[in-house]
Amino acid sequence: ATKPKLYYFRGRGRMESIRWLLAAAGVEFEEEFIETAEQYEKLQKDGRLLFGQVPMIEIDGMVLTQTRAILSYLAAKYDLYGKDLKETVRINMYADGTLDLMLMIALAAFKPPAEKEESLALVAQKAQTRYFPVFEKILKDHGQDFLVGNKFSWADIQLLEAILMVEELNASVLSDFRLLQAFKTRISNIPTIKKFLQPGSQRQPPPDSHYVEVVRSILHF
Numbered sequence: 001a002t003k004p005k006l007y008y009f010r011g012r013g014r015m016e017s018i019r020w021l022l023a024a025a026g027v028e029f030e031e032e033f034i035e036t037a038e039q040y041e042k043l044q045k046d047g048r049l050l051f052g053q054v055p056m057i058e059i060d061g062m063v064l065t066q067t068r069a070i071l072s073y074l075a076a077k078y079d080l081y082g083k084d085l086k087e088t089v090r091i092n093m094y095a096d097g098t099l100d101l102m103l104m105i106a107l108a109a110f111k112p113p114a115e116k117e118e119s120l121a122l123v124a125q126k127a128q129t130r131y132f133p134v135f136e137k138i139l140k141d142h143g144q145d146f147l148v149g150n151k152f153s154w155a156d157i158q159l160l161e162a163i164l165m166v167e168e169l170n171a172s173v174l175s176d177f178r179l180l181q182a183f184k185t186r187i188s189n190i191p192t193i194k195k196f197l198q199p200g201s202q203r204q205p206p207p208d209s210h211y212v213e214v215v216r217s218i219l220h221f
């Protein structure tokens with residue numbers, strides 16, 4: 001079978017969570033990195049970007065856009081989306097929360113230097129005061145190895161991704177969260193994720209000035 005193919009810039013942005021989900025599910029995927037306006041305009045002209053936007057993924061004979069729609073499709077396809085609707089809605093709640101947090105970080109890369117530092121500090125603080133306490137309590141109340149049911153799901157994958165991203169901003173961010181520290185170790189040791197965390201995987205590095213310049217020049221913003 002043909003591998004899923006991802007179309008996005010060479011960076012994290014909105015596509016990184018899709019890379020994580022595919023990798024955690026053990027699914028090999030290909031990428032076309034959009035480096036020029038011509039590439040982007042050709043995708044648009046060919047009518048492959050529904051609202052003229054990326055991320056876009058080709059999978060199962062479909063051309064999909066809209067990050068959350070793609071993530072939901074992949075979670076369901078790879079049985080990472082709960083055993084019933086009540087579990088699925090919790091996974092959606094947790095995934096939406098971690099996506100909100102990660103998009104704040106991703107967007108901060110596009111702010112002017114002074115503002116960028118301040119907004120990243122704010123995000124790290126929000127992670128510590130709003131998001132991580134919620135997940136620490138969920139792990140405590142739920143008393144299981146995973147956030148939902150007692151099965152590995154999309155919610156676990158995305159929480160680990162968010163933890164690592166916030167730790168890049170502030171290495172001691174988990175110091176008050178004992179259960180999250182254990183969660184991070186447990187989920188990082190899942191073989192498919194352990195492999196994705198090794199150097200040389202398809203994981204993208206934090207945004208740098210080159211990435212910001214490429215995205216700005218292509219999207220004219």
Ligand SMILES: CCCCC[C@H]1O[C@@H](O)C[C@@H]1SC[C@H](NC(=O)CC[C@H](N)C(=O)O)C(=O)NCC(=O)O
Pocket residue numbers: 012013014052053054055065066067068103106107215219
């Ligand atoms: C998350 C931030 C990462 C850095 C850059 C991205 O942030 C976005 O603001 C721009 C890019 S992502 C690229 C951007 N994509 C989206 O905004 C997709 C939003 C959609 N709801 C989704 O979730 O997939 C884009 O194609 N814009 C062209 C344009 O709308 O005409």
